[in-house]
Amino acid sequence: MSYKIAAPDEYLAITGINIKNVLITKSAWVWPFQRCTRFSVQPHDYAMNMQAMTKEKLQFLLPVVFTIGPDVNARGANAKVLEHPPAPQAHLAGHVNSEDQGDALMKYAMLLADSTDQKKGAQYLENIVKGIIEGETRVLVSSMTMEEIFTEREEFKRRIFRNIQGELDQFGLKIYNANVKELRDAADSTYFQSLSQKAHEGATNQARIDVADAQLRGNVGEAERHGQQERQIAKINAETAVQKTDRDVERAKAEANLSTQKTVLNRDVEIARIQATRATESKDEDLKREVQVKRAAAELERLRATDLVKATIARESKQQEADAKAYEMEAEARANFEKSTKATDASAYKTKIDAEAWSHAAIKNAEANLQKKLKEAEGMAAMAEAYARMSEALGGPAGLLQYMMIEKGTYIELAKANAAAVNGMQPKISVWNTGAEAGSGSGSSNGTGQDSAATMRNVYQLLPPLMSTIHEQTGITLPEWQFGRLPGNEVARRDHHHGAGPAVNGKD
Structure with missing residues (x-):
């Protein structure tokens, strides 16, 4: 008994005791009197260059490439066995009888069962697949015309896919991709070559016609553009001359109007100048008279204020002397007070600085002593640890x-x-x-006993x-x-x- 496990691209086909037909699974216990075969489910490309004949009896070469492989999605009842592998006791009891004849992988495994050699099995499968493809394709081509094959390429591809897939279902195979390449002439046929030459000549002639039409349209268009350009230039020049004459007339009218306006303005300026001169002279006389009156009043006030000013000056002089003596005494007292205060502050500041310096020095000494003690303690601890290790290495304190x-x-x-x-x-x-x-x-001892x-x-x-x-x-x-x-x-x-x-x- 052994436990078999398939690779990701493989399946196990188990036959023998307690299994009706074939058990398809990924992993299973293989018991005595049971046989386990591995088979790959990777799709393969089948390329063919077959010769076919259309409804009009035209022969041609049809290159096709089909990608075909086992249909791993059509599992039937075996899928349940794959999801829930049976226990070894179930094989012994004979309870695993869930093989499904509709399983695509079972059909594929039975197709490969006729050949024990893997290479022979692959060649056998390739012959079957190519035979189906060739037969169904030729049948389909013989019922279509060449024009239908060309114009209805997608429909042609779908019909080939449908017919071939119907035949491959009985073997558990599936078409994953079908590619119909460009059709080619057979050995004794020049159909596609003639069509290509016809298309080429038609395209060449049409291109020459298109070039001539383009040149005609270009020349005519160029002449039309030149005439339109000249007409537009003449029109613009005429409009420019008319606009220039209009501007000259407007300029002459503006100059005459400017001259008239200058004359009126000069007259008004001269009248205004004379009026201003007269008004200035009248205002000057009024100002002189007011100045004389104010000058006499000021002289009277000056005489009255002379005596008052003298008395005021004497009184203010005495007051200023008294204020000066009081200010000197106050300044002297303030100076003495500030001097005493500064001396006191200096003494206090010096005392504070000395105290702070002493405190800082004491703190630094204390920190230095502390660091020294810590270093000594660390050294003693390290020395004690070293002695302890040496004691262990030397067998004890002794x-x-x-x-x-x-x-x-x-x-x-x-x-x-x-x-x-x-x-x-x-x-x-x-x-x-x-x-x-x-x-x-x-x-001395005897050295013997x-x-x-x-x-x-x-x-x-x-x-x-x-x-x-x-x-x-x-x-x-x-x-x-x-x-x-x-x-x-x-x-x-x-x-x-x-x-x-x-x-x-x-x-x-």
């Missing part, structure tokens, strides 16, 4: 401390301190035997006495978290001597 002591040279400093402490002294050498032969008094575990145990048993010796000789106490507490009593046996043996501490 590993980190050992790394730092090695990095900073602590062990070297300890060695130097020990060397300085025993410089010039008789070094105290301590030898411990912690192995299996500790009781023999020998400082001791394994790696015993070696490590001897090293760790050596540490407590070593710490005691370092403390006794140098006064330095190593960290308890690194080497443990100092032993209250010695676990290992110690032999103090000044002979050979491994030197644990001291100067050789």
Whole structure:
């Protein structure tokens, strides 16, 4: 059992157990004793250049191109099977019996069923289609005249389409497009060539006639235009001369009228000038008389005002002196007040500026200290994080401390301190035997029965006495978290001597 799926341009034709005829679908389960065949539904072009004969027994070549393919829209009952593919259980139960004899794809699949080879099937289908096209086209052409074929091209195309489609329906095929090309002469016929030559000669002669008519109309029209132009020019010149004479007469009348008007105007101007002169002289006498009267009145008023002006001047002088003294006192007081105010304002402004400067400096110092503390805190945090990562990488705080002591040279400093402490002294050498032969008094092992575990145990048993010796000789106490507490009593046996043996501490 397998599940088959067709390509977008394909369908599946399934036959066999539980299927009456043929099941056409896009996808389905194929069971044992069932056969599945794929077939394409793409349309194909069938081009033919057939020789036909009209009703008048005129032979010609008819080039046609038909685009034909399976009718995928006429599905019948199989369309429901395509939309809702049956489940595998339905095949087993035998419930799928919805094949439809009216299905176009079923007809097409049964047409291709005779040939197992795809190429042979395509050739077989092409022969059938071309035979139908050729037969129906020749039958139709034989019932029409050449003139009908030419003048009723669309009707001819529709009749071919209808007749051929009726024959193709029984195979589930559909004409998607039909194209009838230009008709041509057969091998021994010159009909279309004669028609073309006749049309060409007729068109040429008509063109020559049209050219001659056009030239005649052009020449006559040109002469008429020239005569009309000359008549219009003469008419315009005559009208211009008449208008010029009328304008000269009008100009003479205007000049005479202008002269008369100038004479009248000069007379009126002279009369008006004389009247104006007389009126000016009379007005001048009246003005002189009024001036004399006003001059006498002004002299009288001047004499009366002399004494009044003197008294007024004396009084105003005294008043001005008093006002000047008062103004000086007021100005002096105002100056003193402004001076005092300016001094006070200057002192206050200076105090304010000093306070603002001190406040700004204090704020800047505080901000700088804050930034410094923040940077120190960030540095400490970063250093702590780095130490924590180093501690994780080195296996814990102990590993980190050992790394730092090695990095900073602590062990070297300890060695130097020990060397300085025993410089010039008789070094105290301590030898411990912690192995299996500790009781023999020998400082070396036999090297035969001791394994790696015993070696490590001897090293760790050596540490407590070593710490005691370092403390006794140098006064330095190593960290308890690194080497443990100092032993209250010695676990290992110690032999103090000044002979050979491994030197644990001291100067050789």
